[in-house]
Amino acid sequence: MTAREVASERGAIAELVRLGKSFRGIPALRDVDLALRAGEVHAWVGENGAGKSTLARVLAGLHPDYSGEIRIAGRPVRLASPAVATARGIALVQQEPQLVPELSVCENICLGREPRSRVLRLLERGVMRRRAAALLAGLGSALDPDARVAGLAPGARQLVEIAKGLAAEPRLLLFDEPSASLSQREVADLLARVRALRARGTGVVYVSHRLDEVFALADRISVLRDGALVASAPRGDWDEASLLHAMVGRALAPRRDRARAGPAAPLLRVSGLGRRGAFEDLHFELRRGEILGLAGLAGAGRSSILRSLFGLAPAERGSLAIDGAPARIARPGDALRHGISFVPEDRQREGLIPELSARENIALLGRAGAPRRAWIDAPRERAEVAAVAARVGLPPELGERQVRRLSGGNQQKVLLARALLQQPRLILLDEPTHAIDVAAKAEIHARILELAAAGTAVLLASSELPELLALCDRILVLRAGGVVAELAGDRADERALLAAASGSALARAAS
């Protein structure tokens, strides 16, 4: 291979020249100039609403009405549809998996590229199954290729979406928040996979909020803010502080260590709680003002425990005591009566009513303790919602906006506000900062600490270990539906947590 050929091999797959895109006159991208090279992992970072996803979607042909120019292999190309992008060797793994729920895993992975027999052009199911299984194995997953997608957990769906992107064997593969619903181990497999792609000469764009992944993976990091490219430099030129500064345009206040929860009376006592296929023989106590974390790999039972305590998938065995009195929670109404609120993991699927305004979403149930009148007292509702919105830091001008038009961070604040309107004694938070930007995350963390300081008990399930370590007084580590370790918040570190969750020898030493 001559030097010249090497140069072209390592050259730009795609060049973006003064790329712009507006939504109803509001610019989402302005004059972005970027080069995406073969064999390079290019990370795009920025807050929510900075334009990363829009940029990725333009490249995937999903926003044909962009301005500016895209050159592929040096030639200008109009990416007018996903079909054009696919033909040019571009594939996108989207943040919200774009799958057909009623089809199987392998049918989704091969969608649009189904292998067909030479005669009669019939589907070759065996080939599809093997191809899917091989791709999934490469991601460290033993997911059944014949499983129906509708029955899969969010993490598994994300893996299927990633496998679908890989199946296209693209020259440029864009990942938009691929790890948001993955466990630590799945993330590790994904990163290995991305490195293998890079070694093969594929160009990779990696959009993520998780800076540790970005630093572990990227060759080049570009920062977007308000739709514009603020900086683009090799990884070595960045450190965490400079990156955060570029993303938010200001330095973040350093985190303060929280005051430890005092020895208050237990609010919730869980004895021998179990639900078949989810968790077994669970014992723990939760005090007022305490933040108890639930750690564990995906599928370890974190979400199931929260959902059972809220009555969405009630426990089948064991007993609960709230404030010393036995309690039975068979449906959400029971939980609400006991002063328990819940913020679900999946905002889009289980959290928001997209067509309603932020105010209507927050006030869905009315305020707890208020007289149960059939008619809504509009001025009072506005006042109550404004008060609770202010507590979670939701900008007041967003109150009447349709909730589907809000950013992920603000949507999450809407859900937190809804839970707070119930004036809970115990709040169950499932991945409260899932796929939201750094600033909004810091804000939500601050609100959680405030809640606890005001005496609310918090049960926090999270796949992000730094989040658990920063917030929790104690952390229960789950594996396969059981508690394998309990760590004090100030004595735990990421290594101990991860070791306990994955069941390594270290964990046994620690517990």
Added chain:
Amino acid sequence: MIRACAARARRADTRALGLYAALALLVLGFSLASPAFRSAENLSLVLRQVSVNGILAVGMTFAVLSAGIDLSVGSLLAVAGLVSALLAQREPGALGIALALGAPCAVGVLGGLVNGGIVAYTRVSPLIVTLGTLTAYRGFAVWFRVNPVYELQPWYRELGRLELGPLPLPALVFFGCAALASLVLSRTRFGRHVYAVGGNEAAARAAGIDVARVKLAVYAISGFCAGLAALVLTARLGAAQSVAGQGFELQAIAAVVVGGASLFGGRGRIRDSVAGALLIGVLFNGLVLLDVPSPVQQMLIGAIIVGAVWMDAALRGRDDR
């Protein structure tokens, strides 16, 4: 907040305004083209004719908002009409009058509760459930009374003809029913829960809303409206028969979708469904008066239903991009 509010109002209203403008243009156009159309008697007739479909459309709006549908309303109307007519054959007394008026509504609620119970507590889709009860209720009506019921008491038949000021009584019932429904949907907790269940059922459940109860109530309301429509229709015709109301469910759905409601649930308003019902009613009446042959009427109205929804979707699409 004011600006955001105004922007939202503007968006919702460009679509609705288009509907109202189309209705106004239609009335204006027919009035210019046909002196018979603009006569007081005809306008009163249009209102009386629309009121049955309009009342059904009000109930259907609840079902559609909850991401469901109620195909059984035409059959339920037939059952309720027969019951009402049988009671209206008797000598009038306070109890007799109350029964003749109340029983059809009670029958409607009962039929609606059966629909709602199955929809809420099984995993069978509303389309299937009410497709089944569409057939079953019709069968019940025929089994209950094969022959038409007429020779109703004069007081009862008078209800269908009565005019209060410029408005016939059936139209007043329709508008009153619509006004009440509109208030329930916009100003009560239950109304908001209907939007929530239709907009995102999983989220409604996770928020602690009793989804099954909301659905049960939605179909009970739709059934009640079928009973009320049966009363209006039977009083107007002075007779009831087991084959009454065939295909009415489709006309009610047409009114609701022309009004811009989403069949996927969570989006729609009573007043827009009312406008949809009026639009379809005016169109039918005007085309008859202009001597447009009946098959051509049907083709035109079919095209207009699809066209209206297509325009609505196009406007929404532009909105979202």
